[in-house]
Structure formats: structure tokens, C-alpha cells
Amino acid sequence: xxxxxxxxxxxxxxxxxxxxxxxxxxxxxxxxxxxxxxxxxxxxxxxxxxxxxxxxxxxxxxxxxxxxxxxxxxxxxxxxxxxxxxxxxxxxxxxxxxxxxxxxxxxxxxxxxxxxxxxxxxxxxxxxxxxxxxxxxxxxxxxxxxxxxxxxxxxxxxxxxxxxxxxxxxxxxxxxxxxxxxxxxxxxxxxxxxxxxxx
Amino acid sequence: xxxxxxxxxxxxxxxxxxxxxxxxxxxxxxxxxxxxxxxxxxxxxxxxxxxxxxxxxxxxxxxxxxxxxxxxxxxxxxxxxxxxxxxxxxxxxxxxxxxxxxxxxxxxxxxxxxxxxxxxxxxxxxxxxxxxxxxxx
Numbered sequence: 426x427x428x429x430x431x432x433x434x435x436x437x438x439x440x441x442x443x444x445x446x447x448x449x450x451x452x453x454x455x456x457x458x459x460x461x462x463x464x465x466x467x468x469x470x471x472x473x474x475x476x477x478x479x480x481x482x483x484x485x486x487x488x489x490x491x492x493x494x495x496x497x498x499x500x501x502x503x504x505x506x507x508x509x510x511x512x513x514x515x516x517x518x519x520x521x522x523x524x525x526x527x528x529x530x531x532x533x534x535x536x537x538x539x540x541x542x543x544x545x546x547x548x549x550x551x552x553x554x555x556x557x558x559x560x561x562x563x564x565x566x567x568x569x570x571x572x573x574x575x576x577x578x579x580x581x582x583x584x585x586x587x588x589x590x591x592x593x594x595x596x597x598x599x600x601x602x603x604x605x606x607x608x609x610x611x612x613x614x615x616x617x618x619x620x621x622x623x624x
Numbered sequence: 625x626x627x628x629x630x631x632x633x634x635x636x637x638x639x640x641x642x643x644x645x646x647x648x649x650x651x652x653x654x655x656x657x658x659x660x661x662x663x664x665x666x667x668x669x670x671x672x673x674x675x676x677x678x679x680x681x682x683x684x685x686x687x688x689x690x691x692x693x694x695x696x697x698x699x700x701x702x703x704x705x706x707x708x709x710x711x712x713x714x715x716x717x718x719x720x721x722x723x724x725x726x727x728x729x730x731x732x733x734x735x736x737x738x739x740x741x742x743x744x745x746x747x748x749x750x751x752x753x754x755x756x757x758x759x760x761x
Contacts, residue, residue, distance in 0.1 A: 457630060464641045475648040479655045486659045493666055582677035582690060593677040597670070615659060616704055619666035620673040 478613070485602040485615035488567030492544075492553065492600065493619055495566075499532050499542055500596050500621035506532045507590065508577045511545035525579035525587050530596070548573040553600070572601040580620075595620045653743050660741060663703040664715050664752040668737035671696065671717045672754050675733045682729060682760040691731060691758065693721045703739055715739035729760050 446454065500506060509518040511529035519525055529545035539558060546553045553570045556563035570576075578597040579587045587594060602615040678690035696719035703713040715737045724730040734755040741748045 457634070460634075461637055464637065468641050468644050471645060472648050475652045479652050482655045482659050486655075486662055489662060489666075497669075582674045582679075583695065584674065593679060595673055595677045614704070615663075616702065617663055617666055618670060618701075620670040622673045622676040624676075 478611075481604040481613045482615065484568070485604070485613075485617075488553070488602065489600060489615070489617040491566050492555075493598070493617070495555070496544065496598065497619070497621045499534070501624045503532045503534050503623055504536050505590075506530060506596060506623070508579055508596075511543070516543060516545075522588050525590065525594075526575050526577065528573050528576045530577045544577075546570050546573050546576055567600065567602070569602050569604055570600055571603045572599060575599060593622065595622050657741055657743070660703055660713055660739065661750070661752060663713075664737040664739050664750070665754070667701045667703065667715060667717060668735045668752050668754045670701075671699065671719055671735040671737075672733060672756060675719065675721070675735075676758065680731075680758070680760045691721060691733075693719065696721070701737070713739065713741075724757065731758050732756075733758055 507518045507530070508525050508527045509516055509529050509531065510527055511517075516529055516531050518531070519527055528548075529543065532542045532544075534540060534542065541558045543556045544553070545556075551568065551570050551573070552565045553567040553576075554563050555566050576599060578599070579590060579594045580597050581587060581591075582593065582595060584595075584597075597620045598618065600617045602617075604613045604615075606612050675691060675696060678695060679688045680691040681688040698719075699717045701715050701717055703715045716739075718736045718738065720732075720734040720736075722732045722734075724732050732755065734753065737752045739750055739752075741750055
């Protein structure tokens with residue numbers, strides 16, 4: 426591009442007072458610059474907003490993948506499992522005859538009852554954790570899990586809730602993630618359900 | 625700088641900005657689609673696990689056979705709920721059970737989770753399929 430200021434200088438060399446932009450040129454230039462900067466900033470803000478929306482969705486998906494992948498393998502290969510509650514570090518299994526639905530699950534990989542894997546959600550911090558019989562191995566596998574009462578459910582092959590554990594019990598898992606409004610991003614809800622049967 | 629040059633420069637800048645916005649939107653829609661695909665896959669797996677729990681005992685008398693298609697009709701499932709109240713995404717699980725061989729007894733179980741994804745104005749029908757073979761208990 427050819428700057429017009431130079432042209433004017435060569436056309437009329439004696440008029441040194443025109444060696445600058447006029448007010449109109451300056452205003453037009455600044456307006457164009459403001460438009461450009463506005464566009465860039467708006468795009469950047471839009472990108473940040475999209476990133477936050479995606480972050481919520483992807484975090485929920487990632488948590489769900491981690492849980493489903495490991496849990497299904499453990500149920501497939503386990504000896505037994507039991508649904509119950511987890512309070513103050515103690516797992517309490519649901520009694521026989523009671524509807525088998527609860528917020529905690531204990532999985533025994535072998536017949537050795539002192540070796541187990543446990544899943545539970547803490548309603549206080551909405552974190553879903555996986556622990557084992559080895560002390561200090563408890564870790565958070567998902568966050569923002571809001572259904573703290575009906576996470577695990579024992580059912581038959583037709584989906585009917587059981588009141589007793591059977592050999593062919595289907596373990597149904599329901600995870601509900603909720604992300605409240607933050608930074609102007611609307612609330613998002615993600616739900617994941619699946620089942621696993623002991624082989 | 626002539627007016628034509630300014631207009632061309634602005635047009636190029638607008639195209640760049642539009643491309644960026646389009647990219648952001650596409651990646652957000654893709655994340656939503658991937659999340660729903662995962663949910664559909666787990667719902668299909670759920671049905672497959674149900675079929676694993678059905679008793680198919682050929683060594684008893686009478687033979688117990690719960691692994692038949694009539695026990696697994698088409699079942700509507702909820703894949704996701706919107707955080708803003710509306711926009712529930714539904715899917716439907718279709719289960720197909722076919723006898724693959726009689727000696728040894730073997731059946732193929734196929735579950736198709738069909739769901740709809742609305743990206744823009746055109747709704748897309750998508751299917752997540754899981755399939756396994758199963759012998760008697």
C-alpha cells in the first residue's frame with residue numbers, strides 16, 4: 426500500500442504544514458482501529474466463554490469414562506459385590522429384604538473379605554471416590570456428582586429393583602453431574618447411566 | 625490508503641474473525657456430541673449387560689431360556705438432561721438376538737442405541753452399536 430502522506434509531500438514540496446494526517450483521516454483511522462480491536466477482543470471473550478462451556482462438558486465426560494471403564498472391569502471379574510452406605514469411613518451393607526439401592530458399593534475381587542474396592546460419594550463435597558482395602562489409596566474419580574442417594578442399584582435383567590443379591594444381579598450405575606452458573610456460563614447437567622453384570 | 629484497500633482489509637479481518645468464531649462453535653458442538661455419544665454407548669452397554677444377566681440354562685429340565693428378543697423390547701432411554709430445564713436428549717435401545725450356531729449353542733446379541741443430535745437446523749440420527757456373542761450358562 427502507498428501512504429498518501431508521502432504523495433502529498435512530493436506533489437507539493439513547499440507545504441510542510443501538511444506533513445501529517447488531517448483530523449478526518451486520524452478519526453477514520455482510529456475508528457477502523459477501534460473496530461478491529463473490538464472484533465479481536467470480542468472474539469477472544471467468546472473463545473473464553475466457549476472454553477468454559479467445553480471444560481464443564483469434557484470434565485464430566487472424562488470423569489464418567491474413568492469411572493465406567495474401571496468399574497465395569499471390576500464388576501465383570503469380581504467374586505461378589507454389595508451396595509450400602511458409607512459414613513465416617515465405615516461401609517454398611519444394605520440388609521437383605523431391603524431395596525438394593527444406595528450411594529456406596531463394595532466390590533470383593535476374590536473370596537478374601539479383607540481385600541476390596543469401594544466406591545462412594547460424599548454429599549458434603551459432591552466428590553465421587555474410589556478406595557481400596559490398602560490405607561491411603563482413596564482418590565477422587567469425579568467431581569460435582571449430585572445424586573448422592575441412588576448411585577448404585579441392583580436389578581434383574583428386566584430392570585426390576587431387587588431386594589436381595591442374586592448370582593445374576595445387574596449392577597446399575599447412575600451418575601448425575603451438575604455444574605452451576607459460573608463466569609456467566611449457563612448451568613449444565615450431564616447424566617450417565619450404565620450397567621454391569623458379574624461374569 | 626484508499627477506501628478500496630480499507631474495505632478489502634476489513635473484509636479479510638472479518639473473515640478471520642468469523643473463522644475463529646466458527647472454530648470455537650464447532651469445537652463446543654463437538655464436545656456436546658462426544659458427551660452424548662459416550663452416554664449412548666453406555667446405555668447400549670447397559671442393555672447388553674442386561675442380556676448377560678438373562679438365564680439361558682440348557683442343562684436343566686425344563687430348559688430355562690430368558691435370552692429371547694421378546695424379553696428385550698425397544699426401550700426409550702434418557703441420554704442427557706439440559707442444565708437449563710429444557711432440551712432432554714432421548715435415545716432408543718433396540719436389541720437383536722440371533723442364533724449363530726446350535727452345536728455349540730451360540731447367540732449373537734446386538735444393541736443399537738439410536739439417538740438424535742440437533743446441530744443447527746438439521747437433526748441427525750446417530751446410532752451407537754455394541755455386539756457380543758453369548759453361550760448358555
